Amino acid sequence: MFPDLTCDDIFRLETKRLWLRWPRACDAPAIKSFASLPETARMTAAIPHPYPPGEAERFIFRARADNANGEALVLAITQKNDARQGAAIGLVSATLSDAGELELGFVFAPCLWGKGYATEAVRALVEALFALTKAGRILANVRAENPASRRVLEKCGFAYVDSGLDLLPARGGLHPCDRFELGRKSWAASRSSRRLPAMVHQAPDEMAAILALMPQTQA
Numbered sequence: 001m002f003p004d005l006t007c008d009d010i011f012r013l014e015t016k017r018l019w020l021r022w023p024r025a026c027d028a029p030a031i032k033s034f035a036s037l038p039e040t041a042r043m044t045a046a047i048p049h050p051y052p053p054g055e056a057e058r059f060i061f062r063a064r065a066d067n068a069n070g071e072a073l074v075l076a077i078t079q080k081n082d083a084r085q086g087a088a089i090g091l092v093s094a095t096l097s098d099a100g101e102l103e104l105g106f107v108f109a110p111c112l113w114g115k116g117y118a119t120e121a122v123r124a125l126v127e128a129l130f131a132l133t134k135a136g137r138i139l140a141n142v143r144a145e146n147p148a149s150r151r152v153l154e155k156c157g158f159a160y161v162d163s164g165l166d167l168l169p170a171r172g173g174l175h176p177c178d179r180f181e182l183g184r185k186s187w188a189a190s191r192s193s194r195r196l197p198a199m200v201h202q203a204p205d206e207m208a209a210i211l212a213l214m215p216q217t218q219a
Helices: 025-035 055-069 117-132 147-155 184-189 204-213
Strands: 012-014 018-021 072-079 088-096 102-108 137-143 159-168 173-183
Touching: 012 117, 018 117, 025 055, 025 088, 025 102, 055 072, 072 117, 088 117, 102 117, 117 137, 117 147, 117 184, 137 147, 147 173, 173 184
Parallel strands: 102 137
Antiparallel strands: 012 018, 018 072, 072 088, 088 102, 137 173, 159 173
């Protein structure tokens, strides 16, 4: 599903305020600082709480392996103007469901909630996924008690599908969740122009291949 371009750790996306790049070993302290907070973990399916020693390091190792194997695309998010030299403030990911469809996930440090960073990062990843893969749609779900994440998805064009009980392994069973999807046609129709988030270290032939996958606008 994921192209060779994303399987190299030089791959990154750029937005107005953010860099999205592969997670690195040096990100472990920053990831632990926000992932270990109860208000962060309780809204996710996979972050354990209490946060075990070494979990951030294990997460980074798995994420890098999955990225390299083309099984997922997990990116750490940093601020461009960060005085701490690019400390991770969140994570965004695209993984394959059991049915082979793309599922989107994201998590941010609570101290930065409400500043629009999640919407900015999710929108950048969505743009890249539709441009770089042949996915017909992207799926996402949020806990029913998490209206903030629901608003992020809606701002990025996702449509509500239904609600139900979904398995959240780290939360210990089934929990009420709202399910969303964004189809390629809906994404294309909502865009008056097409521009892939800036990427660095791309060869000209790779960029041409990317652009060839993007829907063409008509005057």
